[in-house]
Amino acid sequence: MLKKAREQEQTISILVNNQPGVLSRVGGVFGRHGYNIKSLCVAETTNPDVSRITLTSESDPDFTEKIKKQLDKLVDIINVSDVSGQSYIQRELMLIGVTVKEGAYAEILRAIELFGCRIVTMTPDYFILELTGQPDETAAFLKFFQSFGVEEINRTGSIAIERTKPQRRI
Amino acid sequence: METIGADIVIQVLREEGVDVIFGYPGANTLPIHDRLMNSEVRHYLMRHEQAAAHAADGYARATGKVGVCIATSGPGATNLVTGIATAFMDSTPMVALTAQVSTSLLGQDAFQETDIIGITLPITKHSYQVHDVNNLAATLRQAFELAKTGRPGPVLVDLPRDILSSKCPPAEENAAPALKTNYKTEEDREQLEMIAKTLNQSERPILIIGGGVKLSNAFRLVRELIEKAKIPFVTTMMGIGSVDSVNGYNLGLIGTHGNELANRMVHQCDFILAIGTRFSDRSTALIEEFAPLAKIAQLDIDPTSIGKSIKINLPYVGDIRDALTALLPLIDAKEKSDWLLRIQSERDAINGKVTDTGCGQAGDFIRMVQEAMPVETTVTADVGLNQIWTVRTWQARSPRSLITSGGMGTMGFSLPAAIGAKIGSPERAVVAITGDGGFYMNIQELATISYYNLPIKIVVINNGHLGMIRQIQDLFYNARFNTIELGSKVDFVAVARGFGIPGSRIAVDKYPKAGIEAMVKADGPYLLEAVVDPENYVYPIIPPGCSNIEMMYDRLD
Numbered sequence: 157m158l159k160k161a162r163e164q165e166q167t168i169s170i171l172v173n174n175q176p177g178v179l180s181r182v183g184g185v186f187g188r189h190g191y192n193i194k195s196l197c198v199a200e201t202t203n204p205d206v207s208r209i210t211l212t213s214e215s216d217p218d219f220t221e222k223i224k225k226q227l228d229k230l231v232d233i234i235n236v237s238d239v240s241g242q243s244y245i246q247r248e249l250m251l252i253g254v255t256v257k258e259g260a261y262a263e264i265l266r267a268i269e270l271f272g273c274r275i276v277t278m279t280p281d282y283f284i285l286e287l288t289g290q291p292d293e294t295a296a297f298l299k300f301f302q303s304f305g306v307e308e309i310n311r312t313g314s315i316a317i318e319r320t321k322p323q324r325r326i
Numbered sequence: 327m328e329t330i331g332a333d334i335v336i337q338v339l340r341e342e343g344v345d346v347i348f349g350y351p352g353a354n355t356l357p358i359h360d361r362l363m364n365s366e367v368r369h370y371l372m373r374h375e376q377a378a379a380h381a382a383d384g385y386a387r388a389t390g391k392v393g394v395c396i397a398t399s400g401p402g403a404t405n406l407v408t409g410i411a412t413a414f415m416d417s418t419p420m421v422a423l424t425a426q427v428s429t430s431l432l433g434q435d436a437f438q439e440t441d442i443i444g445i446t447l448p449i450t451k452h453s454y455q456v457h458d459v460n461n462l463a464a465t466l467r468q469a470f471e472l473a474k475t476g477r478p479g480p481v482l483v484d485l486p487r488d489i490l491s492s493k494c495p496p497a498e499e500n501a502a503p504a505l506k507t508n509y510k511t512e513e514d515r516e517q518l519e520m521i522a523k524t525l526n527q528s529e530r531p532i533l534i535i536g537g538g539v540k541l542s543n544a545f546r547l548v549r550e551l552i553e554k555a556k557i558p559f560v561t562t563m564m565g566i567g568s569v570d571s572v573n574g575y576n577l578g579l580i581g582t583h584g585n586e587l588a589n590r591m592v593h594q595c596d597f598i599l600a601i602g603t604r605f606s607d608r609s610t611a612l613i614e615e616f617a618p619l620a621k622i623a624q625l626d627i628d629p630t631s632i633g634k635s636i637k638i639n640l641p642y643v644g645d646i647r648d649a650l651t652a653l654l655p656l657i658d659a660k661e662k663s664d665w666l667l668r669i670q671s672e673r674d675a676i677n678g679k680v681t682d683t684g685c686g687q688a689g690d691f692i693r694m695v696q697e698a699m700p701v702e703t704t705v706t707a708d709v710g711l712n713q714i715w716t717v718r719t720w721q722a723r724s725p726r727s728l729i730t731s732g733g734m735g736t737m738g739f740s741l742p743a744a745i746g747a748k749i750g751s752p753e754r755a756v757v758a759i760t761g762d763g764g765f766y767m768n769i770q771e772l773a774t775i776s777y778y779n780l781p782i783k784i785v786v787i788n789n790g791h792l793g794m795i796r797q798i799q800d801l802f803y804n805a806r807f808n809t810i811e812l813g814s815k816v817d818f819v820a821v822a823r824g825f826g827i828p829g830s831r832i833a834v835d836k837y838p839k840a841g842i843e844a845m846v847k848a849d850g851p852y853l854l855e856a857v858v859d860p861e862n863y864v865y866p867i868i869p870p871g872c873s874n875i876e877m878m879y880d881r882l883d
Contacts, residue, residue: 188448225630226630229629231452231472
């Protein structure tokens, strides 16, 4: 049964052995339990044998606990943590393509300044904008520019890092 | 001879104490099958890879050791799948070795190439594909360690042919596998004290014994707990035999095909101590109405089994044996209680109401088979009516004496599982009970039994139908019988004779004793076909979507 997309977005961070096939094992756990992965980001850590998977999923309140137990059972998983809370800093990178209609120029430039985003490239009627921010910032950014006409979006999904010096070495 | 990868495989098998494997060779397994010639590992050639997996499973269940099966790449590997899934669902420690095409051919759709790692991802505890012969020994050791520790299960190791045939130095002896322990080992004393306190204060406690008791070898401790606290127990299908079935505190099997007494008392109890069970849907029926008055404590080594389907008041993650060792001294010794008297009066009332076991003549017949066999007999049951008849009437006197596919419900399991059980415990007699439907599904294993002259007693209970499905169509689909008739044209005795196995046919309602005696007297394998009425169902039965106490006793209920 597919879980209804409701409630909060949960972000979890998973340290895994940097090996072929690990991502499909992690993905399999989500799929088998009917959870949809909303965003996913995978990269090496300070230790090249270890990768960090950061993913977000919209799910019910006991999701994190349930999925954490299931993921913990996988041999290639080193650690799973819930990074939705205050002790983590979350960021996402977003690229959007915006249509610029005649007369909207000044307004768009003001918004770009306001959001602190960057024009990556532009033609007279089309801008590619880049924004890095917390999930709520990128959401507001997207919503605002949709009123001008967003032709294309690509985003990295959230990554997260602990605010304080980590207790354990990877 | 120079050492090659295949020698490493055999070396680790020997280190792990493996002296028997079940398999089927193919082009890509040949390095292993070649080197097996010089080893002490006996290889039983099955007639189908699925049966090799079931035999390894039966071997593991009968002995408590890790079962090992081997198949070639491609179809050999995919044929193992049902057997691996069966072992996974019932937490059998198993190592499945699959050969693979050479690493240079991987991903090229080479002859007999298949992504067996991908196919078995959700039905293995873990899987490995070996890419470097220098990692082979460590990988295999890890596979064995994983298969038997924590909640046991099948682990698959995929072995490309070039790895098996590459030259390498002999592996270092017994290098310890570097592995994360993904189960809790420290003892949560406080929680055990809470469990003990709640049990001591409860008035109507019940123990639910699951398959985990066998997997952790905690039989003696569970029995001590029962006798000290005078606590009645029920079992799940996987838990049958953990404590001698004739123990006076035994209320029987719970669940959709369980005993009325067991289901009723669970419904009335005020405290459940669940040991090594995951509260499967077959055990609980309608979960919302399961044990409505009870506080539940659950001991299990697998954190994901705790509270998966039902709210647990007192969870405890850890090895059952360790938990019970610490728990026992905290439990008050009790005398006979009102609860036990109440159970006795319920028992008398049910016995007065129901004259047979609910299994009809088929049940009586199975009882006669058990009576004729030595006490030290292992029985394997297939899936369907024959399974329920067997688990409800066969008195499992010792923990590993009753073997059946519980979670997966795999038809065709009992015959190959009996092969594994017989080879694993040659000192015990082995009876394989099956229906006609399940018998067809691995009928080719008669050839294995005959070839190795394994003295297995095969009981085919033949009702010419898929009996359990027939019962469901009869009761819940307005007796619209469809696609369930297997017919009566096949002469199973002649089939057995064709395979070199003697046999005879009896009807369960007409002097079955002579046939049973002939079977018991036979030195080698023997097939007894027992014809039974297709309307010999099993009662009571819980209709789909109902609670455990809404039992039907016949189709007019």
